[in-house]
Amino acid sequence: MGRIVLLGANGQLGNDLAQVGRDHNLDLACLTHADIEIADPASVEQVLSSLEPEAILNTVACHGANQHTPAEQEAFFRVNGLGAWHLARFCRRHGCLLVHFSTDYVFGKERTRSRPYTEDDPPCPVNIYGASKVAGEQLVRTFCPKHYVIRIASAYGSAGCRAKGKSNFVKMVLGKALKGETLKVVNDQVMSPTWTRVAAEKTYELIDSGATFGLYHMAGRGDCTWYEFAREIVRIADLPARIEPTATPAEGPNEVFVRPRWTALTNCMLRQAGLSDLPHWRECLEQYIDTHERTDETKNAAPWSPIPS
Numbered sequence: 001m002g003r004i005v006l007l008g009a010n011g012q013l014g015n016d017l018a019q020v021g022r023d024h025n026l027d028l029a030c031l032t033h034a035d036i037e038i039a040d041p042a043s044v045e046q047v048l049s050s051l052e053p054e055a056i057l058n059t060v061a062c063h064g065a066n067q068h069t070p071a072e073q074e075a076f077f078r079v080n081g082l083g084a085w086h087l088a089r090f091c092r093r094h095g096c097l098l099v100h101f102s103t104d105y106v107f108g109k110e111r112t113r114s115r116p117y118t119e120d121d122p123p124c125p126v127n128i129y130g131a132s133k134v135a136g137e138q139l140v141r142t143f144c145p146k147h148y149v150i151r152i153a154s155a156y157g158s159a160g161c162r163a164k165g166k167s168n169f170v171k172m173v174l175g176k177a178l179k180g181e182t183l184k185v186v187n188d189q190v191m192s193p194t195w196t197r198v199a200a201e202k203t204y205e206l207i208d209s210g211a212t213f214g215l216y217h218m219a220g221r222g223d224c225t226w227y228e229f230a231r232e233i234v235r236i237a238d239l240p241a242r243i244e245p246t247a248t249p250a251e252g253p254n255e256v257f258v259r260p261r262w263t264a265l266t267n268c269m270l271r272q273a274g275l276s277d278l279p280h281w282r283e284c285l286e287q288y289i290d291t292h293e294r295t296d297e298t299k300n301a302a303p304w305s306p307i308p309s
């Protein structure tokens with residue numbers, strides 16, 4: 001593989017893709033928002049053609065809870081939809097591979113399910129973010145023949161998510177548990193937590209394998225609610241914490257920021273391509289906390305014991 005350009009290199013997933021790429025001695029050009037604006041086709045053309053990439057990894061996203069004003073809503077489609085389209089057309093013109101990251105939030109309309117979503121299930125988003133990511137996926141698949149569209153889910157990684165103030169759910173739970181705060185966590189949203197480091201490693205494996213271009217799920221194996229996830233975080237970190245299960249507040253008919261209730265994924269296409277599945281989310285979480293979140297504070301805290309809720 002020749003030069004790979006990584007977009008969103010200082011983001012949560014971007015940071016791990018950069019690290020793993022360096023570990024493998026890849027020819028990697030790491031770009032941040034300061035280097036390129038993907039919603040601007042002139043910036044895309046000018047910056048990328050000078051780098052002559054053989055592949056582009058697009059981790060860029062407009063996400064977060066700010067979905068209420070018309071300007072915020074447009075930004076989702078400008079970046080997640082049109083931005084992906086500009087990249088797709090660039091890649092088609094220059095014959096390069098586009099690896100475009102998407103999300104489990106392309107699903108969510110069904111409130112309960114008995115089986116995780118596969119790549120064959122039709123998208124059914126419930127909010128602007130999810131809808132804009134569906135648009136981006138479709139534009140990449142329509143306009144760029146050489147593509148991998150990769151859906152990750154409920155991501156956590158050492159860098160933290162830029163759109164969430166360089167934090168993520170794991171860091172948030174650990175921070176509150178260390179302060180002795182009681183956590184109220186929803187127990188009616190089911191998802192498949194994904195460590196970005198593991199997704200980064202699997203992404204390079206997928207590219208290397210020469211697997212058929214197309215849509216791939218890449219989520220931690222298994223599923224849980226956010227409440228179950230939080231309990232596991234404090235158990236592994238051995239922190240005393242009171243965690244109470246709650247229900248997602250009912251949304252009014254005009255609410256834009258609707259939380260999907262059921263978005264667990266299974267990685268069918270990866271397995272069909274002959275690649276190993278991702279490890280179970282619990283195994284990943286254990287390794288992540290041991291590698292990145294064991295501080296003197298967590299080591300010295302009183303041991304975890306289940307607090308009946």
Ligand SMILES: NC(=O)c1ccc[n+]([C@@H]2O[C@H](COP(=O)([O-])OP(=O)(O)OC[C@H]3O[C@@H](n4cnc5c(N)ncnc54)[C@H](OP(=O)(O)O)[C@@H]3O)[C@@H](O)[C@H]2O)c1
Pocket residue numbers: 007008009010011012013014032033034036037038039058059060061062063079083101102103104105133152153154155156160161162163164
């Ligand atoms: N985080 C999650 O829980 C989660 C879950 C499922 C799927 N995903 C998907 O995974 C991918 C990576 O997410 P992440 O957690 O790594 O996000 P992140 O930490 O917020 O990183 C996104 C990066 O994109 C950059 N960026 C934003 N707008 C840009 C633009 N218009 N042009 C160029 N760069 C821009 C950001 O830079 P600035 O901050 O400087 O603007 C940031 O470096 C995304 O496709 C996301 O949809 C994430």
